[in-house]
Each structure stands twice: as C-alpha cells, then as structure tokens.
Amino acid sequence: MSIKTVIIDDEPKAIAILVNKIKRFCPELEIVASVSKPQEAFDTINELQPDLIFIDIAMPGMTGFDVLQQFTHPNFEIIFATAFDQYALDAIKHCAIGYLVKPIDNEDLVEAVINARRNIEDKNALQKNKLLIENLGIQKFQKKKIVIPSTDGLEFVKVKTISHFEGVDGYTKIHFSNRKSMLSSHSIGHFKKLLDEREFYHVHKSYIINxxxxxxxxxxxxxxxxxxxxxxxxxxxRTEFLNQLKQ
Known part of the structure; x- marks a missing residue:
C-alpha cells in the first residue's frame, strides 16, 4: 500500500531530514510534495488529496493549527512534527492524533507511521480531525472532548461528564455523571497522560477523579x-491531595 504524503514545515533543513528518514525507514510513504510556506499548504493539500500529512505547528505567519482550521472536510491522516508547548500536545493527544517531537527519533517515526497506516485503513481520520479542530477553538477545558478506545472502536465524550477513572486488570472503567460506565482497552496510565492534572487527580494507583x-x-x-x-x-x-483541595 502506497501512502501519498505531504510534508509542511517552514524550515527546508527540517524537511530534508524528515524526507531522508522516511526514505530509509518508511518506504511505503510516497512523498508527493513538501511545502515550506504554510500559506500554500491548503491549496497543495486540496490539489493533491494526500492520505497523510506531516505538519509543523510553530511556523511564522500561520501555525499548523491555522492551516488545519481552514478545512471543512479534513479527511487525511495527520502526524505533527513539532517541539511545541504542552497545550498543543494536549489538544493532539486528546484526539488520538500522531505527533513527533523534534529532533525526530527513528523508532518514534516508524511507530507513528504504523499507527497512521492503520487509521487510514480504518478510514476514521475525518472524525478525529474535526474533533481536533473543535478542541483547538475551545478555551475552557470542561468543554473539550476526549477519544476513548473501547472494544467496539472509538468513542468521543465530553471530559466534563467523566466523574472518575477506575483501573481494572489492565483496562480502564470510565464512570460518567450522565450515563452508564464504559470499559476502555487502554490502561489507566494512558488516560493520566491525557488529562489536565489541575482538573483530574490520581488519588490512588487504580483511581483518577474529576x-x-x-x-x-x-x-x-x-x-x-x-x-x-x-x-x-x-x-x-493524602497530604498532597488535601493541599490540592485547599487551593
């Protein structure tokens, strides 16, 4: 399976390094274009209709997020390649979208491409990307949604409706305020990485509470x-938790 790929980064050197790594470690990717001016990315993607894009976030004049927010039907897989701030990574991870931290590690690149290829085959990019764009436009954490992998697929739920997470034999039971609980195939540690520590607290090895x-x-x-x-x-x-409650 050949995967049509576009690279978007304002630094030509960063593009060259990524192209070299892709040729060495991910030969199934067909690089159809590289764009160093983010203002040109929208037209390039619309014209070439790639399966996958690698995109930097911190670019002058127009960020990678600005590029994506131009799309009403972003039906392509995304891998961010960035050294950006934690808010950006939180927005990305909440939507189960791939990202690589510069300088890019070879093994991380291969893993991200494997996941992207699986997602392309499952044809679920559009829903994830729309969620990402929605989350980027929302400032209040309580309104954000999170992707929960389950035995049936992916479910998108509002974070504010989750009362607590419960670790159960390597899986995670998610408890809600407005519906029945659900079981995720991910461990509780996976969700801890996604959540804002100011809003959710890991009170016990088996529990994270809202x-x-x-x-x-x-x-x-x-x-x-x-x-x-x-x-x-x-x-x-206990002491740390009580201090958190008093804040």
Missing part, C-alpha cells in the same frame, strides 16, 4: 464524589 465532582473528604482516607461514591486515597497522596 476534582469538580468532589463533595467531601473523610478522615479515614476516602474522598466522596457526587452520587455518594467513595474513592480511596493512598497514604502517599
């Missing part, structure tokens, strides 16, 4: 969430 749902703390080491749900707080976390 701080907005906390109603009270009990002296015997339990926090009570809305709905009278008791969650244990590990001894090592």
């Amino acid at each position: 701080m907005s749902y906390v109603e009270r703390y009990l002296n015997d080491g339990y926090v009570v969430l809305q709905g009278d749900i008791s969650i244990p707080v590990s001894r090592a976390k």
Whole structure:
C-alpha cells in the first residue's frame, strides 16, 4: 500500500531530514510534495488529496493549527512534527492524533507511521480531525472532548461528564455523571497522560477523579464524589491531595 504524503514545515533543513528518514525507514510513504510556506499548504493539500500529512505547528505567519482550521472536510491522516508547548500536545493527544517531537527519533517515526497506516485503513481520520479542530477553538477545558478506545472502536465524550477513572486488570472503567460506565482497552496510565492534572487527580494507583465532582473528604482516607461514591486515597497522596483541595 502506497501512502501519498505531504510534508509542511517552514524550515527546508527540517524537511530534508524528515524526507531522508522516511526514505530509509518508511518506504511505503510516497512523498508527493513538501511545502515550506504554510500559506500554500491548503491549496497543495486540496490539489493533491494526500492520505497523510506531516505538519509543523510553530511556523511564522500561520501555525499548523491555522492551516488545519481552514478545512471543512479534513479527511487525511495527520502526524505533527513539532517541539511545541504542552497545550498543543494536549489538544493532539486528546484526539488520538500522531505527533513527533523534534529532533525526530527513528523508532518514534516508524511507530507513528504504523499507527497512521492503520487509521487510514480504518478510514476514521475525518472524525478525529474535526474533533481536533473543535478542541483547538475551545478555551475552557470542561468543554473539550476526549477519544476513548473501547472494544467496539472509538468513542468521543465530553471530559466534563467523566466523574472518575477506575483501573481494572489492565483496562480502564470510565464512570460518567450522565450515563452508564464504559470499559476502555487502554490502561489507566494512558488516560493520566491525557488529562489536565489541575482538573483530574490520581488519588490512588487504580483511581483518577474529576476534582469538580468532589463533595467531601473523610478522615479515614476516602474522598466522596457526587452520587455518594467513595474513592480511596493512598497514604502517599493524602497530604498532597488535601493541599490540592485547599487551593
């Protein structure tokens, strides 16, 4: 399977390095264009209709996010290649979209391409990309959505509706305020990486709670969430957690 690929980066040297790595480690990618002026990216992508784009975020005049927000039907797989800030990475990870941190590691590149190829075959890029663009335009964390891999596929849910995460035998049970819980095929550690630590707190090795749902703390080491749900707080976390509650 040949994958039509476009590279967008304002630094010609960065493009050259990535092209070289792709030729060496990912020969299934067919590089049909490279663009060093982000203002030209929209027209290039529309004309060539690639399966995959590599795009930098921090570019002069127009960021990679600005480029993507021009599309109403972004039906292509995306891999970000960037050294950008944490907010950007959070927005990307929330949508299960690939990213590489510069300087690009060879193994990370291969893994990102394998995931991209799988997503191209599953034809789920459009929904993920629309979610990314939606999240980029939203400033309040509570309105953001998160992608939850499940046994049936991918589900997109509002973060504010999640009361807590529960680790169960390597899987994660996600509990909601407005619906039945669901089981994800990912471990609880996967979700910890996605969540804002100011909004969600890892109180126990098996539990992450939404701080907005906390109603009270009990002296015997339990926090009570809305709905009278008791969650244990590990001894090592109690002092830090209480300080967090007081802030």
